[in-house]
Amino acid sequence: xxxxxxxxxxxxxxxxxxxxxxxxxxxxxxxxxxxxxxxxxxxxxxxxxxxxxxxxxxxxxxxxxxxxxxxxxxxxxxxxxxxxxxxxxxxxxxxxxxxxxxxxxxxxxxxxxxxxxxxxxxxxxxxxxxxxxxxxxxxxxxxxxxxxxxxxxxxxxxxxxxxxxxxxxxxxxxxxxxxxxxxxxxxxxxxxxxxxxxxxxxxxxxxxxxxxxxxxxxxxxxxxxxxxxxxxxxxxxxxxxxxxxxxxxxxxxxxxxxxxxxxxxxxxxxxxxxxxxxxxxxxxxxxxxxxx
Numbered sequence: 001x002x003x004x005x006x007x008x009x010x011x012x013x014x015x016x017x018x019x020x021x022x023x024x025x026x027x028x029x030x031x032x033x034x035x036x037x038x039x040x041x042x043x044x045x046x047x048x049x050x051x052x053x054x055x056x057x058x059x060x061x062x063x064x065x066x067x068x069x070x071x072x073x074x075x076x077x078x079x080x081x082x083x084x085x086x087x088x089x090x091x092x093x094x095x096x097x098x099x100x101x102x103x104x105x106x107x108x109x110x111x112x113x114x115x116x117x118x119x120x121x122x123x124x125x126x127x128x129x130x131x132x133x134x135x136x137x138x139x140x141x142x143x144x145x146x147x148x149x150x151x152x153x154x155x156x157x158x159x160x161x162x163x164x165x166x167x168x169x170x171x172x173x174x175x176x177x178x179x180x181x182x183x184x185x186x187x188x189x190x191x192x193x194x195x196x197x198x199x200x201x202x203x204x205x206x207x208x209x210x211x212x213x214x215x216x217x218x219x220x221x222x223x224x225x226x227x228x229x230x231x232x233x234x235x236x237x238x239x240x241x242x243x244x245x246x247x248x249x250x251x252x253x254x255x256x257x258x259x260x261x262x263x264x265x266x267x268x269x270x271x272x273x274x275x276x277x278x279x280x281x282x283x284x285x286x287x288x289x290x291x292x
Contacts, residue, residue, distance in 0.1 A: 001083040001106070002031040003099060004152070006076030007090050008069055009049060010039040015091040015193065020052050020059075022093035028100055034059045035076040040066030070160035070167040073145065077155050085155065087146045088190070095189035102149055102188050110179035112149045113139075114188030120147070122184040130176040134220050137184060141229060143168040147190045154178050165207045169214040177219075205240030212237055212247050224253040228262045231269060231277070238278040239285075246275055 005023050009016060023034055036049040036059060046063060053059045062075050073087060084103065088094065095117070106112050115122050120142055127133035134140055145160075145168045158174045160167045176182065203211070212233045222230070234248040250273060255266040269277045 001103060002033070002081070003028050003084045003086065003103060003149070004076075004080035004082030005032060005034045005099075006037065006073060006080060006085065006087050007034065008037050008039055008072035008076070008087075009045050009090050010041045010066070010069075010072070011043055011045065012041075012090040013043050013045060013048070016045060016048055019088060019090045019093050022095075023088060024056055024058065025096060026094065026099040027097070028103065030103075031082075032058055032099070033080070033082060035062060035080060036060070037062045037064065037072040037076045039064060039068070039072040039075075068162060070162045070164065073167075074159045074162070077159065080152065083152055084149055085152050086149045089146055089193075091193045092146065093191045095191065098188045098190070102185065105183065105185050105187065106149060107183075109181040109183040110151050110154060111175065111182045113137075113142075113182070113184045114147055114149075114190065115186055116142075116144075116147050117189045117191045119192055122186055124186055125184050127182045127184075128180065130179065130182065131221050133182045133184075134173075134176070135223050135226060138225075138229075139172070140169075140215065140220070140226055143172040145171070146192075147188075150175065151179075164210055164214070165203055166211040166214055169211060169218070173218040173220050205237055205242075205245065208233060208237045208240060209245055209247060216247065216249075222251075224255075224257040224266075225259075225262070227251055227253055228258060228266060231265060231274065234274060235278050235281050238275075239282050243278070246278075248274055250274060 007019065038046045038049050038061065049061045053061045062079060064075055102112055102114055113122060154175045158171065161170050164170055212230060215230055230248055237245055252270050253266045255263050258266050265277060268280060
């Protein structure tokens with residue numbers, strides 16, 4: 001099955017070559033196309049993309065006005081011709097021999113999620129129930145677009161929402177609802193680069209509120225552990241917005257279902273409520289903060 005690799009490109013002069021090289025070094029038996037989407041980058045990236053296209057006929061370049069990450073991914077999806085689609089961010093890279101073993105595993109699965117070096121180690125498993133995948137695999141905590149391979153047909157009526165910071169959280173549930181089989185594997189290795197200047201790393205209270213809203217409107221089930229994951233996001237939203245935004249609906253959690261690190265928060269939440277938990281957590285943070 002032919003693989004389309006979509007790489008959004010914006011302001012990544014120092015990492016683009018490493019990323020593209022790691023993709024082109026992959027050996028894919030049934031063919032691979034690499035779609036470089038120049039999202040109106042103001043630096044040398046447009047020129048670099050065109051130079052790569054001259055060197056390798058597997059590369060296609062799309063130049064467009066700046067529209068953000070979602071818009072760039074969508075532009076790549078629009079021109080992709082492979083039966084399979086995957087993404088890689090242009091400041092990340094792949095280990096050698098990553099794609100072909102994953103394609104071999106893909107089989108009749110609709111989505112395959114693979115491991116992220118030093119960040120996420122998955123086990124080999126196949127899910128035919130998307131809710132089980134979401135909760136048991138804790139997929140809500142790693143909704144990333146880029147460590148997955150998808151069947152092209154899943155995107156026939158699905159695109160990433162333009163203007164949203166945490167676009168992956170909005171989109172993955174829609175793809176899952178169209179999928180019949182989701183597989184995870186320990187194979188493969190995606191190398192993620194933490195960008196301290198990136199959008200998600202610098203999300204403010206409004207951005208984190210968007211993240212929480214995406215989870216709450218996803219239509220996916222919420223168990224006690226997932227709820228506590230959302231509680232932590234709510235605490236961050238409340239702190240960054242100076243105590244003015246409570247979005248998470250109240251729910252009594254069964255603290256017996258929680259690991260030790262969440263039990264205290266769960267008990268306080270059940271007794272005093274989410275707003276009091278936010279205040280207590282902020283007070284603890286203030287005490288722990290170093291004095292100047």
